[in-house]
Amino acid sequence: MEKQKGFTLIELAIVIALLGILGYAIVTFFTNTYRSWWQTSQQIDAQQKARAALDEMTRFIRQARPVTALVVGEQAGEDDDTMITFTHIDGRQFQYYQSGDSLQRVVDGATTEVISEDLASIFFILDSTSSPTQVDISNLTVQTPVTGGQQGSITFPRKRIFLRNR
Incomplete structure:
Protein backbone atom coordinates (compact mmCIF):
# COMPACT_ATOMS: atom_id res chain seq x y z
CA MET A 1 0.00 0.00 0.00
CA GLU A 2 1.24 3.39 -1.03
CA LYS A 3 1.50 6.27 1.42
CA GLN A 4 -1.15 8.88 0.65
CA LYS A 5 -0.49 12.58 1.00
CA GLY A 6 -2.83 14.70 3.15
CA PHE A 7 -4.00 15.21 6.70
CA THR A 8 -5.52 12.72 9.03
CA LEU A 9 -8.82 13.44 10.71
CA ILE A 10 -7.09 13.94 14.07
CA GLU A 11 -4.65 16.47 12.62
CA LEU A 12 -7.51 18.37 11.03
CA ALA A 13 -9.50 18.39 14.31
CA ILE A 14 -6.46 19.70 16.23
CA VAL A 15 -5.93 22.51 13.69
CA ILE A 16 -9.61 23.51 13.85
CA ALA A 17 -9.52 23.52 17.67
CA LEU A 18 -6.33 25.64 17.71
CA LEU A 19 -7.82 28.10 15.21
CA GLY A 20 -10.97 28.34 17.34
CA ILE A 21 -8.94 29.09 20.47
CA LEU A 22 -6.83 31.65 18.59
CA GLY A 23 -9.95 33.29 17.12
CA TYR A 24 -11.60 33.49 20.55
CA ALA A 25 -8.45 35.05 22.04
CA ILE A 26 -8.31 37.67 19.26
CA VAL A 27 -11.99 38.58 19.60
CA THR A 28 -11.67 38.80 23.40
CA PHE A 29 -8.58 41.01 23.09
CA PHE A 30 -10.27 43.44 20.69
CA THR A 31 -13.50 43.49 22.72
CA ASN A 32 -11.64 44.31 25.94
CA THR A 33 -9.53 46.92 24.16
CA TYR A 34 -12.65 48.61 22.76
CA ARG A 35 -14.44 48.48 26.13
CA SER A 36 -11.42 50.02 27.85
CA TRP A 37 -11.17 52.75 25.20
CA TRP A 38 -14.91 53.50 25.46
CA GLN A 39 -14.84 53.67 29.25
CA THR A 40 -11.80 55.96 29.22
CA SER A 41 -13.38 58.27 26.64
CA GLN A 42 -16.58 58.46 28.74
CA GLN A 43 -14.54 59.33 31.84
CA ILE A 44 -12.64 62.01 29.95
CA ASP A 45 -15.91 63.44 28.64
CA ALA A 46 -17.39 63.52 32.16
CA GLN A 47 -14.25 65.20 33.52
CA GLN A 48 -14.28 67.84 30.79
CA LYS A 49 -17.95 68.65 31.40
CA ALA A 50 -17.43 68.86 35.17
CA ARG A 51 -14.37 71.08 34.75
CA ALA A 52 -16.27 73.35 32.37
CA ALA A 53 -19.06 73.66 34.96
CA LEU A 54 -16.51 74.38 37.71
CA ASP A 55 -14.78 77.00 35.57
CA GLU A 56 -18.07 78.73 34.77
CA MET A 57 -19.19 78.78 38.41
CA THR A 58 -15.75 80.01 39.49
CA ARG A 59 -15.83 82.87 36.98
CA PHE A 60 -19.23 84.14 38.15
CA ILE A 61 -18.81 83.48 41.90
CA ARG A 62 -15.53 85.41 41.93
CA GLN A 63 -17.43 88.42 40.66
CA ALA A 64 -20.18 88.28 43.29
CA ARG A 65 -21.13 91.47 45.10
CA PRO A 66 -19.84 91.76 48.65
CA VAL A 67 -21.18 90.72 52.04
CA THR A 68 -24.81 89.57 52.23
CA ALA A 69 -25.30 88.90 48.53
CA LEU A 70 -23.98 85.34 48.84
CA VAL A 71 -26.30 82.68 50.26
CA VAL A 72 -25.91 78.90 50.46
CA GLY A 73 -29.03 76.78 50.83
CA GLU A 74 -30.89 73.91 49.22
CA GLN A 75 -33.39 73.41 46.45
CA ALA A 76 -36.64 71.70 47.42
CA GLY A 77 -36.10 67.96 47.78
CA GLU A 78 -32.30 68.14 47.65
CA ASP A 79 -29.62 67.94 50.34
CA ASP A 80 -28.49 70.97 52.35
CA ASP A 81 -25.88 73.25 50.79
CA THR A 82 -26.58 72.14 47.21
CA MET A 83 -27.56 75.63 46.06
CA ILE A 84 -25.75 78.97 45.97
CA THR A 85 -27.38 82.33 45.27
CA PHE A 86 -25.50 85.57 44.68
CA THR A 87 -25.71 88.92 42.95
CA HIS A 88 -23.16 89.50 40.21
CA ILE A 89 -21.33 92.84 39.97
CA ASP A 90 -23.47 93.75 36.95
CA GLY A 91 -26.63 93.39 39.08
CA ARG A 92 -27.89 90.04 37.76
CA GLN A 93 -29.04 87.48 40.32
CA PHE A 94 -27.37 84.06 39.83
CA GLN A 95 -28.36 80.76 41.34
CA TYR A 96 -26.59 77.42 40.89
CA TYR A 97 -28.24 74.32 42.28
CA GLN A 98 -28.49 70.56 41.97
CA SER A 99 -31.77 69.32 40.58
CA GLY A 100 -31.86 65.54 40.37
CA ASP A 101 -28.80 64.55 38.37
CA SER A 102 -28.15 67.95 36.77
CA LEU A 103 -26.47 71.19 37.79
CA GLN A 104 -28.62 74.13 36.81
CA ARG A 105 -28.09 77.87 36.55
CA VAL A 106 -30.87 80.43 36.94
CA VAL A 107 -30.24 84.05 35.97
CA ASP A 108 -32.59 86.73 37.33
CA GLY A 109 -35.13 84.07 38.29
CA ALA A 110 -36.18 83.51 34.70
CA THR A 111 -33.61 81.75 32.58
CA THR A 112 -32.80 78.17 33.63
CA GLU A 113 -29.93 76.37 31.95
CA VAL A 114 -28.49 72.92 32.56
CA ILE A 115 -24.74 73.37 32.73
CA SER A 116 -23.80 69.81 33.70
CA GLU A 117 -25.58 66.48 33.59
CA ASP A 118 -24.94 63.18 35.37
CA LEU A 119 -24.30 65.04 38.63
CA ALA A 120 -24.28 62.82 41.71
CA SER A 121 -23.46 65.47 44.33
CA ILE A 122 -22.23 69.01 44.91
CA PHE A 123 -21.91 71.10 48.08
CA PHE A 124 -21.22 74.81 48.52
CA ILE A 125 -19.47 75.95 51.71
CA LEU A 126 -18.85 79.56 52.83
CA ASP A 127 -15.96 80.45 55.13
CA SER A 128 -18.23 82.94 56.94
CA THR A 129 -21.94 83.64 56.72
CA SER A 130 -21.67 87.32 57.65
CA SER A 131 -18.84 88.41 55.34
CA PRO A 132 -17.59 85.54 53.20
CA THR A 133 -14.24 85.85 51.45
CA GLN A 134 -14.19 82.40 49.90
CA VAL A 135 -16.52 79.70 48.66
CA ASP A 136 -15.62 76.03 48.54
CA ILE A 137 -17.28 73.81 45.98
CA SER A 138 -16.94 70.44 47.66
CA ASN A 139 -17.45 66.87 46.47
CA LEU A 140 -18.52 67.62 42.92
CA THR A 141 -19.21 64.08 41.72
CA VAL A 142 -20.26 63.16 38.20
CA GLN A 143 -21.33 59.72 37.09
CA THR A 144 -19.95 57.94 34.06
CA PRO A 145 -22.04 55.56 31.95
CA VAL A 146 -22.54 51.96 33.01
CA THR A 147 -19.93 49.50 31.76
CA GLY A 148 -20.14 45.84 32.62
CA GLY A 149 -22.87 46.43 35.16
CA GLN A 150 -20.86 48.98 37.15
CA GLN A 151 -21.63 52.70 37.43
CA GLY A 152 -18.44 54.73 37.55
CA SER A 153 -18.01 58.16 39.08
CA ILE A 154 -15.42 60.91 39.22
CA THR A 155 -15.14 63.18 42.28
CA PHE A 156 -13.48 66.57 42.44
CA PRO A 157 -12.82 66.86 46.20
CA ARG A 158 -12.66 70.65 46.60
CA LYS A 159 -12.43 73.82 44.56
CA ASN A 165 -15.06 92.12 45.42
CA ARG A 166 -14.35 92.29 49.14
Whole structure:
Protein backbone atom coordinates (compact mmCIF):
# COMPACT_ATOMS: atom_id res chain seq x y z
CA MET A 1 0.00 0.00 0.00
CA GLU A 2 1.24 3.39 -1.03
CA LYS A 3 1.50 6.27 1.42
CA GLN A 4 -1.15 8.88 0.65
CA LYS A 5 -0.49 12.58 1.00
CA GLY A 6 -2.83 14.70 3.15
CA PHE A 7 -4.00 15.21 6.70
CA THR A 8 -5.52 12.72 9.03
CA LEU A 9 -8.82 13.44 10.71
CA ILE A 10 -7.09 13.94 14.07
CA GLU A 11 -4.65 16.47 12.62
CA LEU A 12 -7.51 18.37 11.03
CA ALA A 13 -9.50 18.39 14.31
CA ILE A 14 -6.46 19.70 16.23
CA VAL A 15 -5.93 22.51 13.69
CA ILE A 16 -9.61 23.51 13.85
CA ALA A 17 -9.52 23.52 17.67
CA LEU A 18 -6.33 25.64 17.71
CA LEU A 19 -7.82 28.10 15.21
CA GLY A 20 -10.97 28.34 17.34
CA ILE A 21 -8.94 29.09 20.47
CA LEU A 22 -6.83 31.65 18.59
CA GLY A 23 -9.95 33.29 17.12
CA TYR A 24 -11.60 33.49 20.55
CA ALA A 25 -8.45 35.05 22.04
CA ILE A 26 -8.31 37.67 19.26
CA VAL A 27 -11.99 38.58 19.60
CA THR A 28 -11.67 38.80 23.40
CA PHE A 29 -8.58 41.01 23.09
CA PHE A 30 -10.27 43.44 20.69
CA THR A 31 -13.50 43.49 22.72
CA ASN A 32 -11.64 44.31 25.94
CA THR A 33 -9.53 46.92 24.16
CA TYR A 34 -12.65 48.61 22.76
CA ARG A 35 -14.44 48.48 26.13
CA SER A 36 -11.42 50.02 27.85
CA TRP A 37 -11.17 52.75 25.20
CA TRP A 38 -14.91 53.50 25.46
CA GLN A 39 -14.84 53.67 29.25
CA THR A 40 -11.80 55.96 29.22
CA SER A 41 -13.38 58.27 26.64
CA GLN A 42 -16.58 58.46 28.74
CA GLN A 43 -14.54 59.33 31.84
CA ILE A 44 -12.64 62.01 29.95
CA ASP A 45 -15.91 63.44 28.64
CA ALA A 46 -17.39 63.52 32.16
CA GLN A 47 -14.25 65.20 33.52
CA GLN A 48 -14.28 67.84 30.79
CA LYS A 49 -17.95 68.65 31.40
CA ALA A 50 -17.43 68.86 35.17
CA ARG A 51 -14.37 71.08 34.75
CA ALA A 52 -16.27 73.35 32.37
CA ALA A 53 -19.06 73.66 34.96
CA LEU A 54 -16.51 74.38 37.71
CA ASP A 55 -14.78 77.00 35.57
CA GLU A 56 -18.07 78.73 34.77
CA MET A 57 -19.19 78.78 38.41
CA THR A 58 -15.75 80.01 39.49
CA ARG A 59 -15.83 82.87 36.98
CA PHE A 60 -19.23 84.14 38.15
CA ILE A 61 -18.81 83.48 41.90
CA ARG A 62 -15.53 85.41 41.93
CA GLN A 63 -17.43 88.42 40.66
CA ALA A 64 -20.18 88.28 43.29
CA ARG A 65 -21.13 91.47 45.10
CA PRO A 66 -19.84 91.76 48.65
CA VAL A 67 -21.18 90.72 52.04
CA THR A 68 -24.81 89.57 52.23
CA ALA A 69 -25.30 88.90 48.53
CA LEU A 70 -23.98 85.34 48.84
CA VAL A 71 -26.30 82.68 50.26
CA VAL A 72 -25.91 78.90 50.46
CA GLY A 73 -29.03 76.78 50.83
CA GLU A 74 -30.89 73.91 49.22
CA GLN A 75 -33.39 73.41 46.45
CA ALA A 76 -36.64 71.70 47.42
CA GLY A 77 -36.10 67.96 47.78
CA GLU A 78 -32.30 68.14 47.65
CA ASP A 79 -29.62 67.94 50.34
CA ASP A 80 -28.49 70.97 52.35
CA ASP A 81 -25.88 73.25 50.79
CA THR A 82 -26.58 72.14 47.21
CA MET A 83 -27.56 75.63 46.06
CA ILE A 84 -25.75 78.97 45.97
CA THR A 85 -27.38 82.33 45.27
CA PHE A 86 -25.50 85.57 44.68
CA THR A 87 -25.71 88.92 42.95
CA HIS A 88 -23.16 89.50 40.21
CA ILE A 89 -21.33 92.84 39.97
CA ASP A 90 -23.47 93.75 36.95
CA GLY A 91 -26.63 93.39 39.08
CA ARG A 92 -27.89 90.04 37.76
CA GLN A 93 -29.04 87.48 40.32
CA PHE A 94 -27.37 84.06 39.83
CA GLN A 95 -28.36 80.76 41.34
CA TYR A 96 -26.59 77.42 40.89
CA TYR A 97 -28.24 74.32 42.28
CA GLN A 98 -28.49 70.56 41.97
CA SER A 99 -31.77 69.32 40.58
CA GLY A 100 -31.86 65.54 40.37
CA ASP A 101 -28.80 64.55 38.37
CA SER A 102 -28.15 67.95 36.77
CA LEU A 103 -26.47 71.19 37.79
CA GLN A 104 -28.62 74.13 36.81
CA ARG A 105 -28.09 77.87 36.55
CA VAL A 106 -30.87 80.43 36.94
CA VAL A 107 -30.24 84.05 35.97
CA ASP A 108 -32.59 86.73 37.33
CA GLY A 109 -35.13 84.07 38.29
CA ALA A 110 -36.18 83.51 34.70
CA THR A 111 -33.61 81.75 32.58
CA THR A 112 -32.80 78.17 33.63
CA GLU A 113 -29.93 76.37 31.95
CA VAL A 114 -28.49 72.92 32.56
CA ILE A 115 -24.74 73.37 32.73
CA SER A 116 -23.80 69.81 33.70
CA GLU A 117 -25.58 66.48 33.59
CA ASP A 118 -24.94 63.18 35.37
CA LEU A 119 -24.30 65.04 38.63
CA ALA A 120 -24.28 62.82 41.71
CA SER A 121 -23.46 65.47 44.33
CA ILE A 122 -22.23 69.01 44.91
CA PHE A 123 -21.91 71.10 48.08
CA PHE A 124 -21.22 74.81 48.52
CA ILE A 125 -19.47 75.95 51.71
CA LEU A 126 -18.85 79.56 52.83
CA ASP A 127 -15.96 80.45 55.13
CA SER A 128 -18.23 82.94 56.94
CA THR A 129 -21.94 83.64 56.72
CA SER A 130 -21.67 87.32 57.65
CA SER A 131 -18.84 88.41 55.34
CA PRO A 132 -17.59 85.54 53.20
CA THR A 133 -14.24 85.85 51.45
CA GLN A 134 -14.19 82.40 49.90
CA VAL A 135 -16.52 79.70 48.66
CA ASP A 136 -15.62 76.03 48.54
CA ILE A 137 -17.28 73.81 45.98
CA SER A 138 -16.94 70.44 47.66
CA ASN A 139 -17.45 66.87 46.47
CA LEU A 140 -18.52 67.62 42.92
CA THR A 141 -19.21 64.08 41.72
CA VAL A 142 -20.26 63.16 38.20
CA GLN A 143 -21.33 59.72 37.09
CA THR A 144 -19.95 57.94 34.06
CA PRO A 145 -22.04 55.56 31.95
CA VAL A 146 -22.54 51.96 33.01
CA THR A 147 -19.93 49.50 31.76
CA GLY A 148 -20.14 45.84 32.62
CA GLY A 149 -22.87 46.43 35.16
CA GLN A 150 -20.86 48.98 37.15
CA GLN A 151 -21.63 52.70 37.43
CA GLY A 152 -18.44 54.73 37.55
CA SER A 153 -18.01 58.16 39.08
CA ILE A 154 -15.42 60.91 39.22
CA THR A 155 -15.14 63.18 42.28
CA PHE A 156 -13.48 66.57 42.44
CA PRO A 157 -12.82 66.86 46.20
CA ARG A 158 -12.66 70.65 46.60
CA LYS A 159 -12.43 73.82 44.56
CA ARG A 160 -11.71 76.95 46.60
CA ILE A 161 -12.87 80.25 45.13
CA PHE A 162 -11.60 83.51 46.59
CA LEU A 163 -14.06 86.35 46.11
CA ARG A 164 -12.60 89.42 44.40
CA ASN A 165 -15.06 92.12 45.42
CA ARG A 166 -14.35 92.29 49.14
